[in-house]
Amino acid sequence: MTTTEPVEPRVAGSSKSALLTAARELFGQRGFEGTTVRDIGELAGVDHALIARYYGSKADLYVAALVAEAQGDQPGPAYEGLADMAQSLIARMDARGVGPVLQAIIRSETSAPIRQAAQAHLARRLVEPTKADMVDRGIDEADLRAELAVSALLGIALGRALGWFDHLRAMPQEQLVALTVELLGEG
Amino acid sequence: MTTTEPVEPRVAGSSKSALLTAARELFGQRGFEGTTVRDIGELAGVDHALIARYYGSKADLYVAALVAEAQGDQPGPAYEGLADMAQSLIARMDARGVGPVLQAIIRSETSAPIRQAAQAHLARRLVEPTKADMVDRGIDEADLRAELAVSALLGIALGRALGWFDHLRAMPQEQLVALTVELLGEG
DNA sequence: AAGTGATGTCACCAGATGGTGACATGTCGG
DNA sequence: CCGACATGTCACCATCTGGTGACATCACTT
Numbered sequence: 001m002t003t004t005e006p007v008e009p010r011v012a013g014s015s016k017s018a019l020l021t022a023a024r025e026l027f028g029q030r031g032f033e034g035t036t037v038r039d040i041g042e043l044a045g046v047d048h049a050l051i052a053r054y055y056g057s058k059a060d061l062y063v064a065a066l067v068a069e070a071q072g073d074q075p076g077p078a079y080e081g082l083a084d085m086a087q088s089l090i091a092r093m094d095a096r097g098v099g100p101v102l103q104a105i106i107r108s109e110t111s112a113p114i115r116q117a118a119q120a121h122l123a124r125r126l127v128e129p130t131k132a133d134m135v136d137r138g139i140d141e142a143d144l145r146a147e148l149a150v151s152a153l154l155g156i157a158l159g160r161a162l163g164w165f166d167h168l169r170a171m172p173q174e175q176l177v178a179l180t181v182e183l184l185g186e187g
Numbered sequence: 188m189t190t191t192e193p194v195e196p197r198v199a200g201s202s203k204s205a206l207l208t209a210a211r212e213l214f215g216q217r218g219f220e221g222t223t224v225r226d227i228g229e230l231a232g233v234d235h236a237l238i239a240r241y242y243g244s245k246a247d248l249y250v251a252a253l254v255a256e257a258q259g260d261q262p263g264p265a266y267e268g269l270a271d272m273a274q275s276l277i278a279r280m281d282a283r284g285v286g287p288v289l290q291a292i293i294r295s296e297t298s299a300p301i302r303q304a305a306q307a308h309l310a311r312r313l314v315e316p317t318k319a320d321m322v323d324r325g326i327d328e329a330d331l332r333a334e335l336a337v338s339a340l341l342g343i344a345l346g347r348a349l350g351w352f353d354h355l356r357a358m359p360q361e362q363l364v365a366l367t368v369e370l371l372g373e374g
Numbered sequence: 375a376a377g378t379g380a381t382g383t384c385a386c387c388a389g390a391t392g393g394t395g396a397c398a399t400g401t402c403g404g
Numbered sequence: 405c406c407g408a409c410a411t412g413t414c415a416c417c418a419t420c421t422g423g424t425g426a427c428a429t430c431a432c433t434t
Contacts, residue, residue: 012381015382030295030296049424052422057422057423058422107293108349144362145370148367151351152343154342155340164306164341168338175331223391224391225390225391237412244393
């Protein structure tokens with residue numbers, strides 16, 4: 001008797017969404033170039049050829065992952081001050097890693113449209129609220145200072161997620177948030 | 188008559204150093220995976236096969252580029268406070284781009300030994316002086332705060348070099364340094 | 375039950391990539 | 405001059421990668 005593989009029932013869209021989930025994870029961990037379509041297919045338990053069928057190309061799948069990531073943010077439309085933003089960002093990266101959005105702005109090989117989409121996302125989600133908050137508090141040159149503060153925050157979050165320094169990586173989340181808020185100005 | 192290529196005189200070590208120079212530039216701009224040995228060879232005006240001969244492999248050439256970059260810092264053994272550090276770092280990245288060291292810590296695909304070497308370099312060159320400065324000024328938990336401040340500074344520098352935000356990229360160097368020092372605490 | 379469209383599997387391709395080795399050519403000491 | 409070694413050139417290889425298309429198999433409507 002031949003050992004027959006158990007036949008997976010075919011559910012509409014399940015492979016497509018499995019691919020998207022796997023793509024978000026792998027692109028978020030390894031970036032675009034560092035991830036192969038075969039890796040994604042394997043993690044999703046699906047043949048890599050389906051990526052072309054469902055998403056057109058690897059690049060299109062990355063865009064889809066980017067959009068999915070951005071939409072996941074929608075519920076909480078804005079952060080309440082720097083502390084909240086730092087808390088959310090760090091908690092999220094502790095849980096899910098760097099993510100496709102930050103990978104896109106970190107890597108120079110990312111194609112221009114993808115990088116621009118990611119940059120626009122960051123500008124809207126992080127810089128805008130920060131700037132608005134600064135304007136409210138009557139701070140001068142809020143444009144520049146907001147971008148600077150967000151960049152600094154991203155540096156801290158990236159440094160932790162990528163393990164740049166020992167203490168930074170090992171620090172408990174609450175302490176990191178507290179020190180970050182203290183460093184970047186009390187929100 | 189056949190058009191003969193002008194024959195390049197063969198100078199000992201010239202190709203080897205040309206490869207290293209090209210490698211520092213390209214690795215620093217595009218990272219390890221984003222750079223091919225053929226790119227390096229072309230920029231150096233040299234056959235890519237010589238990389239294997241002189242450096243063993245592409246990875247070994249990256250290490251050599253890392254070492255060369257680190258040694259280039261030696262002259263000025265340490266920075267005088269945060270302002271000096273920020274000034275030097277930003278000026279350097281404005282002139283030469285991200286560089287192999289930061290590329291190594293940004294990319295997850297970088298092999299462990301390379302990343303560790305780059306991290307050690309940063310710890311010694313940036314974190315240590317910052318920490319010492321903080322200790323001198325009687326600041327508590329200098330370990331954590333120094334790593335945090337350096338990460339924030341790297342975020343700002345990376346954000347500028349990689350063009351994350353419009354104002355950040357366009358800002359004159361002096362103003363950026365001034366605002367950075369103001370944000371991260373006066374050195 | 376049959377047929378049709380969606381879904382999945384598989385072999386394959388073309389290009390790029392890092393690396394290797396044979397061979398050619400220049401350089402320098404004797 | 406000439407032989408030995410350094411340096412350079414070239415063709416080639418194995419592997420990986422994204423992508424394509426033919427074909428098989430399942431689900432669902434009629």
